[in-house]
Amino acid sequence: MSAGTIVTLPDQSTARIPKMNFLTKENGLLSWLLTGDHKRIATLYLISITFFFFIGGALAGLIRLELLTPQTSLMAADTYNKVFTMHGIIMIFFFLVPSVPATLGNFFIPMMIGAKDLALPKINLLSWYLYMAGGLLALYTMMIGGVDTGWTFTTPLSTHYVNTNVLTTGLAVFIAGFSSILTGLNFIVTIHKMRAPGMTWFRLPLFIWAHYAASILMVLATPVVAIAIVLVALERTLGIGVFDPTKGGDPLLFQHLFWFYSHPAVYIMILPGMGVISEVISTFSRKRVFGYTAVAFSSVAIAVFGFFVWAHHMFIMGISNYAVLVFSLLTMLVAVPSAIKIFNWTFTLYKGSITFETPMLYAFGFMGLFTIGGMTGVFLGSSGTDIHLTETYFIVAHFHFVMVGGMLMAFLAGIHFWWPKMTGRMYPEKISQLAAVVTFIGFNLTFFPQFILGMLGMPRRYASYPPEFQILNVFSTAGATILGVGYLLPVLYLIWSLKYGAIAGDNPWQATGLEWQTQSPPLTENFAVMPVMDHEAYDYEWLEKQQKEQGVASAE
Amino acid sequence: MSGQNKHAHTIVGPRVYVAILFALLLGTALTVWASYVDLGFWNPIIALAIATGKAMLVVLFFMHVWYSTKLTKLTVVAGVFTFMILISMTLTDYISRAWGSW
């Protein structure tokens, strides 16, 4: 092994992509649209969420452009409202929630546990169709004029005051919600019932544990937002009164139901990313994840605690002061398991043989940015400071640090990490490392000033602002431009690599997961023979031994 | 997982079902009767207790949970637990809203 990299590629002059693989098994559009293969469905998802990501990204560009100047210069104020609303809805429901689970999770959960497919392949396909139906409906809404309630559909704004397309957007989110429920349900069943012989719970890669926890949230929390949306729709159309104060209803009830989902939803968005980071950190420091059990259980703890804190989004909305107290205390608790993960990853690095391939760079980005994001979450969770910071740019910065700095970095880490397995080819290392660094710089330049803006009191969701905030906003917009370049680069070079990338071979990273023990791209049923798990997760000594035996065997 | 080839599912027979049917009908009669008696504070509690008793009979016997694996039992408990969080934590807000104004 040469210093500085662990990449081990087959001899490029003789290596070939295996003729038989899941991509070549069948041809034609129908073989994709009617497929039951989790890897093909993951591919469909990957293409579609990338599409939605760039739509959401374009809207973000518009927001930043408008905020370049203190006046409303680019668009009218209510257009601006629609733009940030659609940005939020598309990014959250159509990108972040399905991002890692529906693509990488779909692709690799069966492979990592040694199964041929997810337990319910047809349901898996159905979930993609639901996702597309919801997504297209959201796009249609955008064409016919959009919606301007904010992604939170806050009542009574959404039920009584706006004249925009709340119903179609609500329906789109409702449908996407069922897509997410079905994905989560499928994962839980698969992880329980489809594990290969010898694959005990504590031999599962942490990626699986994280997805298991996220799936529990998808199954248990999403239906509540579904019913909340149904109620909003009925309130708007029939005036049933449940959220209408003039009829004795309570608009805050909507927020309770909405945040009962949407707080757990932030963990739906981050947990799978944490799973990716565990795999990447371990592989590129050649060590078993420190405190495997603690990291595994912290995922479950996040899922469970996540149900107890939702009202921290409602501190100033008029809920009871006693409830504020309780929810504020509980919010402090939920930060603990996140911290456990960060500490354990750091200990994993300690004395590891660290190399700096692209996935690892993104993972480092994740660790730093998620830590800041999580810590500022604790600021917001303290009921006192929250009164000052809520509804300012501080919140915007907080959740972009966790969602973009955290989840999007993790998603990119995962895409690069598993790209060789999915396509059989390597991405170009140097330019990817550059893209990772550009992303990191762009990200910080975009969102760090927003913390300061928030502290200074700039409110969120306005198209104009007092002139003294302009400098920081200019920084932020400049950063967004850099960030945009950082996201465009991977699309270009990853597509390039489909044809010109180096042949990756089975296991370019010398990683231990079962998914690396089969060909790349994998066969339709993943493994030529059913694997048996006879070692712990992240057992690099086992891997070395296996490879030595192989070497001996092939030499004879 | 594979490996366990034994048929693990107990088949529940008609005798149990008939017994449960009568218990449920009895419970229904009881709860209607109870609602006509003025028990003050206890009325809703008794109504919910009887309903819960009936629901448990359905879950345990009609739905076979009594005879099922730990996993199924845990799944049911998880559902009830989350349902209770939703209701109880929401009500903590509503119940305490009017308490002393700060």
Place this chain on the structure above:
Amino acid sequence: MQNSQIHAANSAPLAHEEHPSYLRHHFNSTEQQADAAGFAMWLFLLTEVMFFGGLFTAYLVYRNWYYPAFVSGSHQLNVVWGTTNTAVLILSSFTMAMGVWCAQTRRRRGLVLCLALTFFLGLVFLGIKTVEYREKIEKHHVPGFHYSLQSFLDPQSDPEVYKEYHDKALVPDMARHTELYFSLYFLMTGMHALHMIIGIGILGFMILRARAGAYTAGHETFVVNFGLYWHFIDIIWIYLFALLYLISRH
């Protein structure tokens, strides 16, 4: 380095002895397949629990706030119909459970009979529900559609209910909240009825297949899982009955 076959030596025996036609390719045994489907059904029911959970929460909040309105509203519901419907649904749960037993013990005719009875009882339930809904429509107790407060502001104008409960007139501010009660009544029973309708549709399909012997040859998973769904609907109704009809009848 090519190590794709490193597991060849210690791989599990791949195929099982028999491969029934209904065993899907990605499962190793019919046991595993049935287990997975059953577990998936349970998880689906969890989502249903949480879906109804939102409605129950709304109900509890407003019932605590507007208790007198909820009592008066509930007196508008007919206990006889409600009790009958509860019994009908319990009976249908029983026939469904018997159907599962018939499938498990491979009694084809018994299964068809049980499913048909369940189907029929389901329709009876919906029929009674329709009668009840009609009554509400006639009395203008449908929120949003010319909702009328008359029965609550002047109970004696509604002699049928009055002679039984002798409700006092509600003050207007409380009376208007009966509309909230009926909103929740229609929401909860409507959502429940929707589940019944879907269930009855599936039952019809199952009866056809059961007559062809589809479920009595060892592959009864579908019947078992549908049974879970049907019992779940029963449970929801057990609570709806207690909460909507029986708030206080004295």
